Amino acid sequence: GIQVEQSPPDLILQEGANSTLRCNFSDSVNNLQWFHQNPWGQLINLFYIPSGTKQNGRLSATTVATERYSLLYISSSQTTDSGVYFCAVGGLDSSYKLIFGSGTRLLVRP
Amino acid sequence: GAVVSQHPSRVICKSGTSVKIECRSLDFQATTMFWYRQFPKQSLMLMATSNEGSKATYEQGVEKDKFLINHASLTLSTLTVTSAHPEDSSFYICSARPTLDTEAFFGQGTRLTVV
Numbered sequence: 683g684i685q686v687e688q689s690p691p692d693l694i695l696q697e698g699a700n701s702t703l704r705c706n707f708s709d710s711v712n713n714l715q716w717f718h719q720n721p722w723g724q725l726i727n728l729f730y731i732p733s734g735t736k737q738n739g740r741l742s743a744t745t746v747a748t749e750r751y752s753l754l755y756i757s758s759s760q761t762t763d764s765g766v767y768f769c770a771v772g773g774l775d776s777s778y779k780l781i782f783g784s785g786t787r788l789l790v791r792p
Numbered sequence: 793g794a795v796v797s798q799h800p801s802r803v804i805c806k807s808g809t810s811v812k813i814e815c816r817s818l819d820f821q822a823t824t825m826f827w828y829r830q831f832p833k834q835s836l837m838l839m840a841t842s843n844e845g846s847k848a849t850y851e852q853g854v855e856k857d858k859f860l861i862n863h864a865s866l867t868l869s870t871l872t873v874t875s876a877h878p879e880d881s882s883f884y885i886c887s888a889r890p891t892l893d894t895e896a897f898f899g900q901g902t903r904l905t906v907v
Contacts, residue, residue, distance in 0.1 A: 713895075717898075722901075723883055723885070724898075725885070725901075727897065727898075
């Protein structure tokens, strides 16, 4: 099955810093989403981005499907950005299931 | 975005009993829903695909007799953990999407503790 790798596994930032999270996947995809998991476990949808670039406030994401990677940019980080960021992809097998990467654990210090 | 609601959010049960978790799509119909499991500090692992009106499809290594899935309507899927044991303690979370080519939304999750 499709493999999803995220890097870095852990990231510590000072408030106000910028960061880039990476997601590599092993096969062609028809779905790619970025999520933020809050301390209560809720998955917050950040981006649905199987290809191209999107921006939402301080966050933006880019997926280069032909090269099988996606990037999540966080600018001017805030303490509330802390948590785990997951990338999840859906393959072309028409099952529509999402396979998750191992996540990036982000801590933003004041 | 679309809303997926999961209930209960937290449950504690005794070893050997069964627990039912509900997943509802509140503002759309979902012929397919997905159940995931997450252990502490780990990623989400897909357990099964719930199909309305037909049998669920389980991922390799998931015991279908322990994790019973019923998708009786276009807005409701249930996961029953049968004869629960402490090792079944985990965070269970469901997912659905309005159409199969749009983003997936997740329920709030259910934290199961078996004592």
